[in-house]
Amino acid sequence: MRTVSYIQAVTEAMTEEMERDESVFIMGEDVAWNMMGDCTGMVEKFGTERVRNTPISEAGFVGAGAGAAMVGMRPIVHMLIAPFMYVAFDQIVSIIAKSTYTYGGQARLPITLRAPMMYGVSNAAQHSDRPYATLMTIPGLKLIAPATPHDAKGMLKAAIRDDNPVITFEDRSLWGQSSEVPDGELIVPLGQAAVRREGTDVTVVTVAGAITLGLAAAEQLASEGISAEVIDLRSIVPMDTDTILESVAKTGRLLIADPAHEMGSVASEISAVVAQHGFWSLQAPIARVTTPHTHMPFNADLEKVLLPNTDKIVAEARALME
């Protein structure tokens, strides 16, 4: 075992897959310049053909990724930040999500879109979105949000090898975090949630970077005699609702911590699933700790108040126990 940062894990995943398979390449704005620090050493190793800078032309290069995938390549398309996907939305929805289905299985789209999310750092509304819930409503896309270096590596490698489009939402609040990653091959199958801490009183499901808050809250709740079970969702589509329902059957209480906007959120979807299929296990209403339905303001203090934090999770969990 080694200690590896999230961002290093991402680089390792891409580098190993590009070494293993010539059809894998990465393109996006400034990838060859290693603008984000997540492509360290790659252009030196693979050259600018396979670590390919693109113009600022999201619809063009996302769609080009789709076309390359349809004829057998396995492109990794670097979105730089998740909201830039909006510029390419028709390509993502009409082409990438729908081609395999519409053409009756004639098309395969083994494409990975990397969508780093940068919020809570005063970039204002346009740069700060966490748009996985928007994309969750579209069939035909797999969406993941790995939350540890281990999963960042193993799930990204699984995404690249998947014959379907996968969008990976990397929470940049996690990029600098380090933890143990095994040496050698590491594949983490998509579609499985992970129980990060076992507990008996309340289930806390976390999405993306909320894992940090969920684990800290669980620690605090334990000191108050409340035993929280923390589940890292990891995969948004497909969603591992079995693990959540099993946990709620045990704890009888559910709290979902999701950094995205509350309306129509992943937290909402999990709430609906548990209300429908786990209703008789519930001993209290379902709680959601999310961002209210307003935009991210530039002002750091205003922004901070809107986002989920450990105190909010603790307070909501306490309320569930009353």
Add this chain to the structure above:
Amino acid sequence: MVVETSGHFWRFGIPSEGIAREKGELMITVDGDFLREMYRRMSRIRKFEDTTKELLLGGELYGAFHTSTGQEASIVGSCMALRTEDSMVGTHRSHGHPIGKGARLDRLLAELMGKETGVNQGKGGSMHLSDFSIGSLGETSIVGSGLPVSTGAALAYKMRGEDKVSLCFFGDGASSQGTFHESLNLAAIWKLPVVYVCENNGYGELTSAKDAISVEDISVRAVGYDMPGVTVDGQDVLAVFEAVSEAVERARGGGGPSLVETKTYRFENHAIGRLPEHYRSAEEVEYWRTERDPLVLFRQVLVERGFDEQQVDDLDAAVGEEIVAAIEFARQSPAPPPEAAFTHLFAPSAG
């Protein structure tokens, strides 16, 4: 038999010289079998479209229905400049494109009937009539959305060192979409083996290109991306074939992308049977149907070049038989089972 013909052909210069039209003459040499095949494919499209219109109006087909009638020369001239292994991308108006590249009619017709034996197993229909076995990479019904896809296929061919060419069909309307401009720019900076064929039929949905497009000849837009752009008579199959062949040869030889504009016309309304047609005059439609019908024009060329009428009639008759068999195949084919609504959402992953 050897035929020589000249196309209507203009070339555009660079902006600093003004947009100079220099009328040139291109000579091509093709044999009689090739010409017969050209006519046969055009006839297959025409008869397929006449039949599908009849079936639609008779209630046997359903859905939004945009036919290629009138645009056969543009389609066949382009497709026959490609090799079998070259790929193409089509549009919402692409019943004709797979036929132009040699697809079986029965599986296309079955798709229009929503049958399990259809090219897309009944999930694509009229606006996505896409047969991947003949090199299609999809027919996409959001205007302009196919351009990045064809550009990406060309990127793959270039990265793998293959000598394949990617061809993209799109209409005049698509040339105002951002994806057109982004794709041409990408293809130019990366020198990709792609040919953009703009089938300018004069109308984007109901609005005249005159009211919607800043230039008279869309090929002018190639200048902005430092690639060759030509406009050609889209009703003259040999002229289209010449222009697209030159672009394909350039692409295959490492010379990068080209834009070919074919001036053509759709004989039918934007969609069959459901829209007003007050945006264009009956006289205009009549003019194109009588004076500019690509099948009639090509038949004249064939006869001038030594074919007798009977030979051409025989080609039409053979196509007619193929259509009858295709209708029978489609009618006899089973509907997809209810669970088909859930299959192909994802490809089974090799993992």
